[in-house]
Amino acid sequence: MTTILELDRLSKTFAxxxxxxxxxxxxxxAGEFVTLLGxxxxxxxxxxxxxxxxxxxxxxxxxxxxxxxTDDPPYRRPVNTVFQDYALFPHMSVxxxxxxxxxxxxxxxxxxxxxxxxxxxxxxxxxxMDSLPGQLSGGQRQRVALARAIIRQPKxxxxxxxxxxxxxxxxxxxxxxxxxxxxxxGITFVLVTHDQKEALVLSDRVVVLERGRIVQCGSPAELYDxxxxxxxxDFIGTSNLLPATVSEVTGSDxxxxxxxxxxxAPARGRRLVAGDKVLLSVRPERALLLADGMPPSAxxxxxxxxxxxxxFHGNSLRVGxxxxxxxxxxxxxxxxxxxxxxxxxAPGSTVTVLVDPANVTVFPAAGx
Amino acid sequence: xxxxxxxxxxxxxxxxxxxxxxxxxxxxxxxxMFAYSFFRKQFPVFIPDFQLGNYLLLLSDPQxxxxxxxxxxxxxxxxxxxxLLAYPLAYFLAFKLRSPRLRMVLYMAVIVPLWVSxxxxxxxxKTILGSQGVLNSFLVWSGxxxxxxxxxxxxxxxxxxxxxxxxxxxxxxxxxTALEKIPRNLIEASEDLGVTPVETFLRITLPLSVPxxxxxxxxxxxxxxxxxxxPTLVGGPSGTMIASVIQSQFGTALNWPxxxxxxxxxLVIVLAIIxxxxxxxxxxxxxxx
Numbered sequence: 001m002t003t004i005l006e007l008d009r010l011s012k013t014f015a016x017x018x019x020x021x022x023x024x025x026x027x028x029x030a031g032e033f034v035t036l037l038g039x040x041x042x043x044x045x046x047x048x049x050x051x052x053x054x055x056x057x058x059x060x061x062x063x064x065x066x067x068x069x070t071d072d073p074p075y076r077r078p079v080n081t082v083f084q085d086y087a088l089f090p091h092m093s094v095x096x097x098x099x100x101x102x103x104x105x106x107x108x109x110x111x112x113x114x115x116x117x118x119x120x121x122x123x124x125x126x127x128x129m130d131s132l133p134g135q136l137s138g139g140q141r142q143r144v145a146l147a148r149a150i151i152r153q154p155k156x157x158x159x160x161x162x163x164x165x166x167x168x169x170x171x172x173x174x175x176x177x178x179x180x181x182x183x184x185x186g187i188t189f190v191l192v193t194h195d196q197k198e199a200l201v202l203s204d205r206v207v208v209l210e211r212g213r214i215v216q217c218g219s220p221a222e223l224y225d226x227x228x229x230x231x232x233x234d235f236i237g238t239s240n241l242l243p244a245t246v247s248e249v250t251g252s253d254x255x256x257x258x259x260x261x262x263x264x265a266p267a268r269g270r271r272l273v274a275g276d277k278v279l280l281s282v283r284p285e286r287a288l289l290l291a292d293g294m295p296p297s298a299x300x301x302x303x304x305x306x307x308x309x310x311x312f313h314g315n316s317l318r319v320g321x322x323x324x325x326x327x328x329x330x331x332x333x334x335x336x337x338x339x340x341x342x343x344x345x346a347p348g349s350t351v352t353v354l355v356d357p358a359n360v361t362v363f364p365a366a367g368x
Numbered sequence: 369x370x371x372x373x374x375x376x377x378x379x380x381x382x383x384x385x386x387x388x389x390x391x392x393x394x395x396x397x398x399x400x401m402f403a404y405s406f407f408r409k410q411f412p413v414f415i416p417d418f419q420l421g422n423y424l425l426l427l428s429d430p431q432x433x434x435x436x437x438x439x440x441x442x443x444x445x446x447x448x449x450x451x452l453l454a455y456p457l458a459y460f461l462a463f464k465l466r467s468p469r470l471r472m473v474l475y476m477a478v479i480v481p482l483w484v485s486x487x488x489x490x491x492x493x494k495t496i497l498g499s500q501g502v503l504n505s506f507l508v509w510s511g512x513x514x515x516x517x518x519x520x521x522x523x524x525x526x527x528x529x530x531x532x533x534x535x536x537x538x539x540x541x542x543x544x545t546a547l548e549k550i551p552r553n554l555i556e557a558s559e560d561l562g563v564t565p566v567e568t569f570l571r572i573t574l575p576l577s578v579p580x581x582x583x584x585x586x587x588x589x590x591x592x593x594x595x596x597x598x599p600t601l602v603g604g605p606s607g608t609m610i611a612s613v614i615q616s617q618f619g620t621a622l623n624w625p626x627x628x629x630x631x632x633x634x635l636v637i638v639l640a641i642i643x644x645x646x647x648x649x650x651x652x653x654x655x656x657x
Contacts, residue, residue: 054556074559087557091575101561104571152562 001029004188005051005156010060012046012212020046021057022212028156033182033189035199038209039235044192047209048158051190053077065155080149081158085165086141088133088148094120095129098147119147122181139170146178150185159191163198175201196236200224208232226268230363233281240287240329242280243365246272254362256280259324263301265360277365284332286359289319289345290352301360303353305329307345317344321353329353398635404628414624422629432613432630439610440637442524443592446531447585453532454539454584459573461540462547478540486534490601493530497521497602522604530598535591539584546580547573579649586645590638610634 005028012021021043028034036044049055051062053074062070069077080101088097096103099116107115120126123143133141142162149157162178163171179202182189193199199206200220207217208231216228227233230241244256244263254267256278263280272278290302305321308328312318317339321329331353335342345351369377405422407414426432457478465471481489496502497520504516520526550573558568596611603609610630617627 052556052560074556075562075564079560081557081560083553083557085551085553087551087553089554089557089572100558100571101563104561104563104567148557148561 001032003027004030004032004065005190006061006063007047007051008061008063010047010050010057010062012043012050012055012057019043019212021050024060024209024212024214026207026214026217028188028190031186031188033179033191033202033204035191035193035203035206036209037193037196037199037206037235039194041211042209043212044194044209045160048081048160048190048192051156052079052081052158078155079158080152080154081160082142082145082149082162084161086133086145088141088144090133093130093132094125094136094144097133097144098151100148101152115151116147119151122150122184123147123177138166139174142166142174146181150181150187154187156188156190157185159189161193162191164193164195171198178202200236206236208235227281227361230279230281233361233363238284238330239281240284241327242282242325242329244278244280246274246276246278248274253357254278256362261301261303261323263303263355263360264299264357265362266357267362270362270364272362272364279363279365281361281363282329282355282359284318284330285316285334286355287329287331288354289331289333290354297354297356299357301355301357303329303355304350305353306350307347309347310344312339319344321351323353401628401631404625405632407625407628409623409625412622422626423633425626426629426633435608435610435613436633438524438608439593442527442531442607442609443589445524445528446535446592447589449528449532450536450539450588451581451585454536455543455581458540458543458547458580461544463573475544478537481534482537487597487601489534490530490598493526493533494521494602497526497529521602522607524603524607526602526604527598527607527609530602531592531595532588534598535588538587538591542583542587543577543580546577546583550576582645582649586642589641593638594634 007024007026007028010021010024011019013019024043024047026034036047038044046055050057051064053069053072053076057070060070061068064077064079089100092100095116098119099112102112102115116129117126120129123146125140125143125147128136128140128144133144136144142165145162159178163174166174175198178189182202191199191202200223203220205217206220206223208215208223210231216223216232223232223236227236227239230239233239234241242258242263244258246254247257247262248255249267249272252267253264254272255262255264258280265280303323305323307319308322309320310317311320313332315335317333317335319331319333321331323329333344403416404414406418406420408417408419408421409415426436461471461474465474494501498504499516499518499521501521503520504513507513508516554572554576555568558572559565563571594611596609596615599607599609599612603612611634614627614630614634617623617630621627
């Protein structure tokens, strides 16, 4: 895969000393769908705006399609942006909005008409050609913004939280459409979002940012299954984080004590010795409750816990458990039958939690 | 009493004072003036009548329609000149100035002259432009002129200059407000689509600020059209404007019917301008969605 966009040691500090982007380097391949993920203030939007040319970095270079564009103004960069609140021109019809860039560039009337029609067909909005943005719904405006951004066939399409203003149903539908659009167009997409689910669903690669720095960069499955830090483990999906102390190291496994509990986990190449403080992470859906009469699988970690609450999610049940730690331990149970037909441990009862060692991730404790 | 009836009574109670005020001090005087415009003058009294003599006189006597045309020309000049000066200033305030504090200070600097007496501000220009004035003294001192010129004062130029100075805050304010309301990301979106800043201004910023331009230009035009202080102070004989003529008809000339007819003509012109600008602005606002 050829690199289309290269960010080379970019840094940006805003007036007042806020470090927005701190020494970020990233290479994005042609046709890739990359997501910049992080909470607000992590620098993801600033990074995107630097690629678009709305902010200039204090240090570093941006190379786009083999050409350095660090000091180029936005109107000379072969990228286009879908803005968070769409930024449609209110005094122009949908067709005028979409054809705006082509029209000013001096394209012929027939060419503009054909390409506008193409772009609108691509986002399934052909019938709204002559409407004004003010007459459209949020989802429709979103589509116009998309059509306007793809009509110039940019090298890279930048998307700044494009779906955050839509309601849940529409957002999920648009996620699918965005993914299909990416496959159809073959353009490189760079998406900024704070929604980890969106990042997992859409991306080929997710870049997790924290305070202006890249914390981890990898495929959605990599990030979910082998997070590099507790921050990533907690930000992507949900994790039970248990502070523990290593009690013994046996081969490639460790055993760590967490209160009265003892858990076995693979060290995954981390050099640990007995007495080290660690943080154990367990995904809620990777733990099981031991049903009555069920033989415990060999080698699984066992924790005795008291059920504190049930949270019904429709397709799953989130069970809150007290295992003697400050934070409750949560277990997600997939419900394959109606809740009423299942016999589940009621709040207050004592249960045994099973966790396969392979499903425990070990992090060195913060500050260690 | 039923709730609806009580509510209606309450609405009436709130609306009655302003309605009464408007009726007594706006509608009634206008009606009287309208009636007077059909009266006949027979020295020393005005005789109630219904005839179009006054209006016909306005149309036939060049003394009146030339002044009317001149007033129109001056009002248009003031509107155009103040737009030319106010737009860049408002644009600078709204877009180029990064510091909100400095923006506030400069905006106040535009507004503050409104707190000074209008008469005083017009009079100031007399002292600047007069033959013994600041400008002449400077030009003679610096050797540009051998002796003071009287070309600066008592003509249409001095009226346009003075009125532009006086009314410019009324043009800056609506344009600034209109520019301020334009979302910045529209400008970013335009540049993102490959459009240069100049073209972006022409295609996005300027069209979206049209409501402000219309409001400002209408202010400047209408205020100038009815002004009689500036022509009195800095106008001279070649700068007589319609309001001064009306004033003299009600004063020294003692011809109220003719003065009323003139007033009605001015009123109709100003109302036509205001409603045209209002209609234009409304179609613009519809476009904004």
